[in-house]
Amino acid sequence: MxxxxxxxxxxxxxxxxxxxxxxxxxxxxxxxxxxxxxxxxxxxxxxxxxxxxxxxxxxxxxxxxQQPIQYILGTTAFCELQLNVGPGVLIPRPETEELVHWILQEQDVQPLKVVDLCTGSGAIALALKAARPAWELTAVELSKEALVIANENAEQLDLAVDFIAADVLQDELSGGPYDVMVSNPPYVRDSERSLMQTNVLEHEPEMALFVSDTDPFLFYKRIAALAAKHLKPGGSLYLEINEYLSKELLTALAPFGFAMDLRQDSYLKDRMLKCQKKSK
CATH class of the missing domain: 1.10.8 (Helicase, Ruva Protein; domain 3)
Structure with a gap:
Protein backbone atom coordinates (compact mmCIF):
# COMPACT_ATOMS: atom_id res chain seq x y z
CA MET A 1 0.00 0.00 0.00
CA GLN A 66 -13.46 10.21 17.96
CA GLN A 67 -10.50 9.67 20.25
CA PRO A 68 -8.06 12.65 20.11
CA ILE A 69 -5.10 12.01 17.82
CA GLN A 70 -2.76 13.31 20.54
CA TYR A 71 -3.92 10.61 22.96
CA ILE A 72 -3.72 7.94 20.28
CA LEU A 73 -0.12 8.81 19.40
CA GLY A 74 0.72 9.70 23.00
CA THR A 75 2.45 12.91 22.06
CA THR A 76 1.85 16.46 20.84
CA ALA A 77 3.90 19.46 19.74
CA PHE A 78 3.95 22.60 21.87
CA CYS A 79 6.26 25.59 21.38
CA GLU A 80 8.69 23.40 19.42
CA LEU A 81 8.76 20.81 22.21
CA GLN A 82 7.43 17.28 21.87
CA LEU A 83 5.32 16.51 24.93
CA ASN A 84 3.82 13.26 26.18
CA VAL A 85 0.06 13.44 26.74
CA GLY A 86 -2.58 10.96 27.81
CA PRO A 87 -6.24 10.77 28.85
CA GLY A 88 -5.42 12.12 32.33
CA VAL A 89 -4.12 15.44 31.06
CA LEU A 90 -5.46 18.32 28.98
CA ILE A 91 -4.09 18.53 25.45
CA PRO A 92 -2.14 21.83 25.08
CA ARG A 93 -3.73 24.25 22.60
CA PRO A 94 -2.19 26.69 20.09
CA GLU A 95 -3.70 29.65 21.96
CA THR A 96 -1.69 28.62 25.02
CA GLU A 97 1.44 28.85 22.87
CA GLU A 98 0.48 32.47 22.23
CA LEU A 99 0.35 33.07 25.99
CA VAL A 100 3.88 31.67 26.31
CA HIS A 101 5.11 33.85 23.46
CA TRP A 102 3.62 36.94 25.12
CA ILE A 103 5.51 36.21 28.32
CA LEU A 104 8.78 35.65 26.48
CA GLN A 105 8.36 38.84 24.48
CA GLU A 106 7.83 40.96 27.58
CA GLN A 107 10.12 39.44 30.17
CA ASP A 108 13.87 39.91 30.37
CA VAL A 109 16.23 36.99 29.82
CA GLN A 110 17.81 37.67 33.21
CA PRO A 111 17.13 35.07 35.91
CA LEU A 112 13.50 35.30 37.01
CA LYS A 113 11.46 33.29 39.47
CA VAL A 114 8.33 31.92 37.78
CA VAL A 115 5.42 29.72 38.87
CA ASP A 116 2.84 28.02 36.62
CA LEU A 117 -0.46 27.20 38.33
CA CYS A 118 -2.68 24.35 37.03
CA THR A 119 0.23 23.16 34.90
CA GLY A 120 -1.31 19.93 33.52
CA SER A 121 1.25 18.32 31.22
CA GLY A 122 3.76 20.99 32.24
CA ALA A 123 3.51 22.59 28.81
CA ILE A 124 3.77 26.25 29.83
CA ALA A 125 6.46 25.73 32.46
CA LEU A 126 8.58 23.52 30.22
CA ALA A 127 8.27 25.86 27.24
CA LEU A 128 9.38 28.80 29.38
CA LYS A 129 12.29 26.85 30.82
CA ALA A 130 13.40 25.69 27.38
CA ALA A 131 13.41 29.27 26.10
CA ARG A 132 14.88 30.82 29.27
CA PRO A 133 17.22 28.28 30.93
CA ALA A 134 18.27 30.82 33.58
CA TRP A 135 14.73 31.14 34.92
CA GLU A 136 13.73 29.22 38.06
CA LEU A 137 10.49 27.40 37.24
CA THR A 138 7.96 25.93 39.66
CA ALA A 139 4.71 24.33 38.51
CA VAL A 140 1.65 23.39 40.58
CA GLU A 141 -0.95 20.74 39.74
CA LEU A 142 -3.66 18.85 41.65
CA SER A 143 -4.07 15.83 39.35
CA LYS A 144 -1.71 12.94 40.16
CA GLU A 145 -2.07 11.60 36.62
CA ALA A 146 -1.08 14.94 35.14
CA LEU A 147 1.90 15.27 37.48
CA VAL A 148 3.23 11.89 36.36
CA ILE A 149 3.09 13.01 32.73
CA ALA A 150 4.57 16.45 33.54
CA ASN A 151 7.52 14.88 35.32
CA GLU A 152 8.03 12.44 32.43
CA ASN A 153 8.10 15.39 30.03
CA ALA A 154 10.64 17.27 32.14
CA GLU A 155 12.89 14.22 32.35
CA GLN A 156 12.56 13.44 28.65
CA LEU A 157 13.39 17.03 27.69
CA ASP A 158 16.08 17.38 30.38
CA LEU A 159 14.48 20.54 31.74
CA ALA A 160 14.64 21.42 35.44
CA VAL A 161 11.13 22.33 36.60
CA ASP A 162 10.01 21.79 40.20
CA PHE A 163 6.56 20.16 40.04
CA ILE A 164 4.44 20.44 43.19
CA ALA A 165 1.24 18.55 44.04
CA ALA A 166 -1.22 21.10 45.42
CA ASP A 167 -4.74 22.48 45.03
CA VAL A 168 -4.58 26.15 44.07
CA LEU A 169 -8.12 26.66 45.38
CA GLN A 170 -7.21 25.58 48.90
CA ASP A 171 -3.46 25.31 49.44
CA GLU A 172 -1.12 28.18 50.18
CA LEU A 173 1.61 28.98 47.66
CA SER A 174 5.20 28.65 48.81
CA GLY A 175 8.56 29.48 47.31
CA GLY A 176 7.88 33.12 46.44
CA PRO A 177 8.00 35.96 45.93
CA TYR A 178 7.76 35.49 42.17
CA ASP A 179 8.63 37.74 39.25
CA VAL A 180 6.06 36.04 37.02
CA MET A 181 3.00 33.91 37.66
CA VAL A 182 1.07 32.22 34.86
CA SER A 183 -2.00 30.02 34.65
CA ASN A 184 -4.32 28.36 32.17
CA PRO A 185 -6.98 27.28 34.67
CA PRO A 186 -10.35 25.62 34.03
CA TYR A 187 -12.61 28.28 32.51
CA VAL A 188 -15.23 26.66 30.26
CA ARG A 189 -18.72 27.04 31.74
CA ASP A 190 -20.95 23.98 31.98
CA SER A 191 -23.42 25.77 29.71
CA GLU A 192 -20.76 25.88 26.96
CA ARG A 193 -20.45 22.10 26.68
CA SER A 194 -22.68 22.12 23.60
CA LEU A 195 -20.10 24.28 21.81
CA MET A 196 -17.33 21.73 22.27
CA GLN A 197 -16.27 18.87 20.04
CA THR A 198 -17.20 15.30 20.92
CA ASN A 199 -13.58 14.16 21.13
CA VAL A 200 -12.95 16.80 23.81
CA LEU A 201 -16.10 16.14 25.83
CA GLU A 202 -15.73 12.37 25.86
CA HIS A 203 -11.99 12.05 26.39
CA GLU A 204 -10.29 15.06 27.98
CA PRO A 205 -10.38 15.48 31.79
CA GLU A 206 -13.37 17.50 32.96
CA MET A 207 -11.56 18.88 35.99
CA ALA A 208 -9.10 20.65 33.68
CA LEU A 209 -11.84 22.20 31.55
CA PHE A 210 -15.06 23.10 33.29
CA VAL A 211 -16.36 25.49 35.93
CA SER A 212 -19.91 26.11 37.08
CA ASP A 213 -22.00 28.86 35.56
CA THR A 214 -22.71 30.16 39.06
CA ASP A 215 -19.03 30.92 39.76
CA PRO A 216 -17.09 30.96 36.46
CA PHE A 217 -14.25 33.05 37.94
CA LEU A 218 -13.58 30.73 40.87
CA PHE A 219 -10.03 29.94 39.79
CA TYR A 220 -9.22 33.45 38.58
CA LYS A 221 -10.20 35.11 41.85
CA ARG A 222 -8.17 32.63 43.89
CA ILE A 223 -5.15 32.93 41.58
CA ALA A 224 -5.41 36.72 41.64
CA ALA A 225 -5.41 36.61 45.44
CA LEU A 226 -2.30 34.44 45.39
CA ALA A 227 -0.65 36.82 42.92
CA ALA A 228 -1.46 39.86 45.05
CA LYS A 229 0.30 38.13 47.94
CA HIS A 230 3.18 36.33 46.25
CA LEU A 231 4.20 38.49 43.28
CA LYS A 232 7.10 40.85 43.68
CA PRO A 233 6.24 44.55 43.31
CA GLY A 234 5.99 45.18 39.57
CA GLY A 235 5.60 41.45 38.88
CA SER A 236 3.07 40.10 36.41
CA LEU A 237 0.39 37.42 36.34
CA TYR A 238 -0.46 36.06 32.87
CA LEU A 239 -3.76 34.23 32.34
CA GLU A 240 -5.50 32.36 29.55
CA ILE A 241 -9.17 33.32 29.69
CA ASN A 242 -12.65 32.53 28.40
CA GLU A 243 -13.24 34.55 25.23
CA TYR A 244 -16.91 35.09 26.11
CA LEU A 245 -16.30 36.55 29.58
CA SER A 246 -13.35 38.91 29.18
CA LYS A 247 -15.12 42.11 30.22
CA GLU A 248 -16.80 40.43 33.16
CA LEU A 249 -13.44 39.02 34.27
CA LEU A 250 -11.87 42.48 34.24
CA THR A 251 -14.64 43.62 36.56
CA ALA A 252 -14.23 40.59 38.83
CA LEU A 253 -10.48 41.17 39.22
CA ALA A 254 -10.63 44.96 39.58
CA PRO A 255 -10.69 44.85 43.42
CA PHE A 256 -7.19 43.30 43.46
CA GLY A 257 -5.70 46.56 42.21
CA PHE A 258 -3.72 45.23 39.25
CA ALA A 259 -2.97 47.15 36.09
CA MET A 260 -4.62 44.90 33.50
CA ASP A 261 -3.86 44.36 29.81
CA LEU A 262 -6.33 42.31 27.76
CA ARG A 263 -5.08 40.76 24.52
CA GLN A 264 -6.56 38.83 21.64
CA ASP A 265 -5.23 35.65 20.08
CA SER A 266 -4.54 35.13 16.38
CA TYR A 267 -8.26 34.50 15.81
CA LEU A 268 -9.08 37.93 17.30
CA LYS A 269 -10.68 36.40 20.39
CA ASP A 270 -10.13 37.86 23.85
CA ARG A 271 -7.86 35.11 25.16
CA MET A 272 -5.10 36.50 27.39
CA LEU A 273 -4.91 38.82 30.36
CA LYS A 274 -1.90 40.29 32.13
CA CYS A 275 -2.32 41.57 35.69
CA GLN A 276 0.63 43.62 36.86
CA LYS A 277 1.20 44.32 40.53
CA LYS A 278 1.97 47.91 41.42
CA SER A 279 5.58 48.79 42.18
CA LYS A 280 6.28 50.15 45.64
Missing part, protein backbone atom coordinates in the same frame (compact mmCIF):
# COMPACT_ATOMS: atom_id res chain seq x y z
CA UNK A 2 1.33 3.45 -0.92
CA UNK A 3 0.44 6.89 0.45
CA UNK A 4 -2.26 7.61 -2.15
CA UNK A 5 -4.07 4.32 -1.52
CA UNK A 6 -3.94 4.91 2.21
CA UNK A 7 -5.20 8.47 1.78
CA UNK A 8 -8.21 7.28 -0.21
CA UNK A 9 -8.95 4.66 2.45
CA UNK A 10 -8.84 7.22 5.28
CA UNK A 11 -10.97 9.72 3.37
CA UNK A 12 -13.55 7.06 2.66
CA UNK A 13 -13.92 6.11 6.34
CA UNK A 14 -13.28 9.38 8.18
CA UNK A 15 -14.29 12.28 5.95
CA UNK A 16 -17.88 12.34 7.16
CA UNK A 17 -16.67 12.90 10.73
CA UNK A 18 -13.64 15.13 10.29
CA UNK A 19 -13.82 16.73 6.86
CA UNK A 20 -11.45 16.24 3.93
CA UNK A 21 -8.65 18.59 4.96
CA UNK A 22 -8.56 17.43 8.57
CA UNK A 23 -8.39 13.77 7.54
CA UNK A 24 -5.38 14.57 5.36
CA UNK A 25 -3.71 16.38 8.25
CA UNK A 26 -4.41 13.51 10.65
CA UNK A 27 -2.96 10.98 8.23
CA UNK A 28 0.19 13.03 7.69
CA UNK A 29 0.65 13.43 11.43
CA UNK A 30 0.26 9.68 11.91
CA UNK A 31 2.71 8.80 9.16
CA UNK A 32 5.27 11.33 10.41
CA UNK A 33 4.96 9.80 13.88
CA UNK A 34 5.55 6.22 12.79
CA UNK A 35 7.85 6.70 9.80
CA UNK A 36 9.94 9.60 11.17
CA UNK A 37 10.19 11.29 7.79
CA UNK A 38 9.56 14.81 6.45
CA UNK A 39 5.96 15.53 5.34
CA UNK A 40 7.07 16.40 1.79
CA UNK A 41 8.42 12.88 1.35
CA UNK A 42 5.17 11.12 2.22
CA UNK A 43 3.68 11.37 -1.25
CA UNK A 44 6.85 9.86 -2.75
CA UNK A 45 6.48 6.60 -0.84
CA UNK A 46 5.79 3.81 -3.32
CA UNK A 47 5.28 1.28 -0.55
CA UNK A 48 4.67 1.74 3.14
CA UNK A 49 6.62 -0.61 5.43
CA UNK A 50 4.39 -3.60 6.16
CA UNK A 51 5.10 -3.43 9.90
CA UNK A 52 3.50 0.01 10.26
CA UNK A 53 0.25 -0.81 8.44
CA UNK A 54 -1.43 -2.38 11.53
CA UNK A 55 -0.39 0.61 13.66
CA UNK A 56 -1.80 3.08 11.15
CA UNK A 57 -5.01 1.06 10.84
CA UNK A 58 -5.37 1.07 14.63
CA UNK A 59 -5.05 4.86 14.63
CA UNK A 60 -7.76 5.16 11.99
CA UNK A 61 -10.09 2.93 13.99
CA UNK A 62 -9.60 5.00 17.15
CA UNK A 63 -10.16 8.21 15.20
CA UNK A 64 -13.44 6.73 13.99
CA UNK A 65 -14.38 6.49 17.69
Missing amino acids: NYHQLHRDWQSELQATYGKEEVTALLKLTLEHYLKIEPVRLRLLDQLPSEVIPKITAVKDKLAQ
